[in-house]
Amino acid sequence: MRFSFTEEQLVLRDAVTAVLADWCTPGDLHELYANDAPDAGRSHPRWNALFNLGITALHIPEVDGGLGLDDRELIAISEAAGRVALPEPLSETAGVVVPILVASGAGHHALEPFLDGGGAATLGGVTFTPSGPRITSVADGDRVRTSGITQATASHHLLAVSSASGPELHLAVTADGDLTRTTSLDRTRRLGTLTWTPTDATRLASGPLAATLLDQAVDRAALYSAAELLGLCDAMITLTAAYVSERKQFGVPVGSFQAVKHHLAGARVKLEFARPAVYAAAWSLATEHPSATHDISLAKSLASDAADEAARVSLQCHGAIGYTFEHDLHLLMKRAWALSAAWGDARSHRARLLNLLQAERSVLPS
Amino acid sequence: MDLTFTPEHDAFRMEARAWLEANVPPPGALRSLDTAEGFDDHRVFERQLFDARWSVVSWPKAYGGREVGIMEWLIFEEEYYRAGGPRRVSQNGIFLLAPTMFEYATDAQLERYMAKMASGEEIWCQGWSEPDAGSDLAGIRSKATKTDGGWLLSGQKTWCSRGAFAHRCFGIFRTDPSAERHRGLTYFLIPMDAPGVTVRPIAQLDGETGFAEVFFDEVFVPDEDVLGTIGDGWKVAMATAGSERGISLRSPARYTEAADKLVDLLLATPVDEGHHLDPRSAIADEVMKAYADAQAYKLHTYMTATKVREGHTVGAEASATKIFWSETDVAIHRAALRLLGESAELEVDDGRGGTDLSEWLDGYLFALSGPIYAGTNEIQRNVVAERMLGLPRA
Numbered sequence: 103m104r105f106s107f108t109e110e111q112l113v114l115r116d117a118v119t120a121v122l123a124d125w126c127t128p129g130d131l132h133e134l135y136a137n138d139a140p141d142a143g144r145s146h147p148r149w150n151a152l153f154n155l156g157i158t159a160l161h162i163p164e165v166d167g168g169l170g171l172d173d174r175e176l177i178a179i180s181e182a183a184g185r186v187a188l189p190e191p192l193s194e195t196a197g198v199v200v201p202i203l204v205a206s207g208a209g210h211h212a213l214e215p216f217l218d219g220g221g222a223a224t225l226g227g228v229t230f231t232p233s234g235p236r237i238t239s240v241a242d243g244d245r246v247r248t249s250g251i252t253q254a255t256a257s258h259h260l261l262a263v264s265s266a267s268g269p270e271l272h273l274a275v276t277a278d279g280d281l282t283r284t285t286s287l288d289r290t291r292r293l294g295t296l297t298w299t300p301t302d303a304t305r306l307a308s309g310p311l312a313a314t315l316l317d318q319a320v321d322r323a324a325l326y327s328a329a330e331l332l333g334l335c336d337a338m339i340t341l342t343a344a345y346v347s348e349r350k351q352f353g354v355p356v357g358s359f360q361a362v363k364h365h366l367a368g369a370r371v372k373l374e375f376a377r378p379a380v381y382a383a384a385w386s387l388a389t390e391h392p393s394a395t396h397d398i399s400l401a402k403s404l405a406s407d408a409a410d411e412a413a414r415v416s417l418q419c420h421g422a423i424g425y426t427f428e429h430d431l432h433l434l435m436k437r438a439w440a441l442s443a444a445w446g447d448a449r450s451h452r453a454r455l456l457n458l459l460q461a462e463r464s465v466l467p468s
Numbered sequence: 469m470d471l472t473f474t475p476e477h478d479a480f481r482m483e484a485r486a487w488l489e490a491n492v493p494p495p496g497a498l499r500s501l502d503t504a505e506g507f508d509d510h511r512v513f514e515r516q517l518f519d520a521r522w523s524v525v526s527w528p529k530a531y532g533g534r535e536v537g538i539m540e541w542l543i544f545e546e547e548y549y550r551a552g553g554p555r556r557v558s559q560n561g562i563f564l565l566a567p568t569m570f571e572y573a574t575d576a577q578l579e580r581y582m583a584k585m586a587s588g589e590e591i592w593c594q595g596w597s598e599p600d601a602g603s604d605l606a607g608i609r610s611k612a613t614k615t616d617g618g619w620l621l622s623g624q625k626t627w628c629s630r631g632a633f634a635h636r637c638f639g640i641f642r643t644d645p646s647a648e649r650h651r652g653l654t655y656f657l658i659p660m661d662a663p664g665v666t667v668r669p670i671a672q673l674d675g676e677t678g679f680a681e682v683f684f685d686e687v688f689v690p691d692e693d694v695l696g697t698i699g700d701g702w703k704v705a706m707a708t709a710g711s712e713r714g715i716s717l718r719s720p721a722r723y724t725e726a727a728d729k730l731v732d733l734l735l736a737t738p739v740d741e742g743h744h745l746d747p748r749s750a751i752a753d754e755v756m757k758a759y760a761d762a763q764a765y766k767l768h769t770y771m772t773a774t775k776v777r778e779g780h781t782v783g784a785e786a787s788a789t790k791i792f793w794s795e796t797d798v799a800i801h802r803a804a805l806r807l808l809g810e811s812a813e814l815e816v817d818d819g820r821g822g823t824d825l826s827e828w829l830d831g832y833l834f835a836l837s838g839p840i841y842a843g844t845n846e847i848q849r850n851v852v853a854e855r856m857l858g859l860p861r862a
Contacts, residue, residue, distance in 0.1 A: 103471060108469070367791075455760065456755075
């Protein structure tokens with residue numbers, strides 16, 4: 103039992119944090135709100151800077167040219183990405199799509215974009231429910247329409263579709279389909295609907311393998327959303343603590359009032375206790391521990407609740423200035439709201455925990 | 469990062485489990501520890517634990533321990549609660565005073581007190597709060613005046629858990645009346661049978677005398693029973709407070725065990741009495757939230773234990789921890805009472821011809837004291853805000 107990161111893991115996280123500090127400032131995010139670049143998430147210099155660290159290839163074995171690392175490294179990196187509300191899908195590419203490609207046995211060709219092609223990828227066509235993934239892609243003639251894709255401008259999408267013989271997983275290239283952008287509150291999420299054609303060439307898995315990979319993909323998406331939520335939560339609390347220490351009313355900093363202190367302390371406590379659960383779930387996933395599913399639902403439920411609370415009290419403690427579009431808070435808060443609900447909100451994951459505990463108890467000898 | 473236990477840990481767990489399964493008395497066999505008879509029942513069990521070297525596993529062997537690490541202590545605690553072990557009558561001594569003793573006591577003091585503390589021969593109570601010094605602990609007015617070979621203690625302490633039946637008391641008294649607030653306080657180890665000590669038991673919510681007021685009228689305490697140095701009482705006391713709020717008082721096992729029972733209770737509640745099993749229902753969500761918090765506390769404790777083992781100290785995080793475990797405890801038991809509905813208030817057969825609070829109701833009343841004792845959660849939130857977030861003091 104040693105529940106902490108290694109020096110090497112922290113060094114890697116800090117290297118990514120340093121790049122993020124240069125390339126993902128609140129000013130950059132305000133700029134993105136004002137003027138979304140259509141190539142963002144592909145050739146954008148910020149993505150290139152991150153890609154060049156090799157993070158997208160983190161899960162690819164060294165023999166195939168990757169870093170040969172796992173979720174124990176990536177979870178801390180993902181938390182750092184959340185802290186700056188990174189728009190690009192670093193967590194989703196490195197923590198969801200690439201590990202599924204590796205697990206599917208896809209060859210070098212499929213992995214190539216993430217080794218040296220600048221590839222960014224997200225998961226779509228599926229949503230979390232307490233009783234298992236539900237496919238949301240719908241048939242549209244010979245084509246398939248997949249809505250609710252995040253970072254729709256990324257180069258690749260791992261997409262689920264239903265077929266007569268069960269679920270299938272495809273790796274689609276954005277450029278090969280027709281993309282319609284959807285506007286959402288957090289504009290930096292760049293949602294969209296992709297209408298595309300599944301072919302033998304795009305098919306990654308079908309039958310029982312596809313079902314297994316789909317379970318894993320959705321669990322991974324939930325875990326990495328939880329990791330980003332930790333970072334967002336921390337960033338909102340830090341921003342707010344600094345503000346209430348400066349802002350004066352009645353001649354004193356408003357942060358000296360207990361009502362304000364207790365709001366922020368409550369949020370800080372929730373973060374403090376969500377964090378180990380997220381790290382532990384990453385460990386369970388990396389080591390293929392039988393409790394991984396349980397641990398991921400635990401992590402996501404705690405992180406979603408912690409982020410909701412942090413967003414709520416951060417806005418309240420900022421007062422009216424936090425309610426403005428020009429303030430940095432909304433950049434963090436809107437992402438937190440979106441990720442809190444994404445891939446299963448707190449209640450859905452608690453419902454799955456109950457399902458799991460009930461199943462566990464029913465197989466115990468009486 | 470490695471969340472598995474070593475084979476040595478597993479062997480330790482199995483040894484503890486085997487002993488506990490064979491020796492923990494069945495539920496209800498011991499009378500309530502907040503009664504004179506129950507106090508003695510629990511001391512008899514403490515003696516059994518001590519004789520088998522399970523009462524204080526992390527302590528030096530010389531005082532009855534096994535000199536094992538914090539992980540083994542957590543494992544023992546998990547097994548203790550798994551086996552349904554009774555509430556520890558010696559907890560104020562072994563969990564609160566002992567860490568402070570190991571930091572500040574002289575060899576002679578350790579020799580004099582630790583083994584008897586570990587065996588339950590001497591039960592300790594805490595003499596900190598006063599009628600006008602609760603959350604504002606630095607407002608202590610009880611005083612100690614120097615006399616030949618020792619000190620004369622006078623004043624009033626209150627809310628002393630176990631005070632009605634305890635043999636010894638650890639308390640803070642003002643030794644320098646001219647010093648302000650945190651200065652001029654000294655930590656004393658006091659025999660409760662000394663002339664001048666008067667105990668007035670106080671009945672708690674459940675009607676039993678779990679705590680007491682203690683009056684001191686020129687009570688003589690010899691110099692060798694000062695813990696730490698004269699005037700340094702606040703610093704010594706804060707070491708105890710850190711233990712009280714940190715991981716040594718409330719191991720996560722209490723909560724994970726209770727939360728597992730809560731899930732069992734939910735699953736055993738008939739669906740046709742309110743659709744409790746529908747995972748969308750409010751009560752199912754409340755239960756699972758309590759379960760998730762108990763699990764979160766366990767994982768947080770493993771992380772803290774790793775830090776402690778690697779030489780870090782627990783500072784203001786202890787305040788965050790105290791808020792979390794105390795509120796988790798309330799949430800677990802409140803959810804259980806909600807599941808029991810209107811039958812929750814009923815007492816149950818105590819097996820001795822009378823009735824007693826049900827396990828859940830007793831647990832709820834106990835849990836409700838958590839956010840109040842060891843520094844109210846409001847004070848802890850101030851500490852989290854000021855020391856973890858850097859917010860300005862009022």
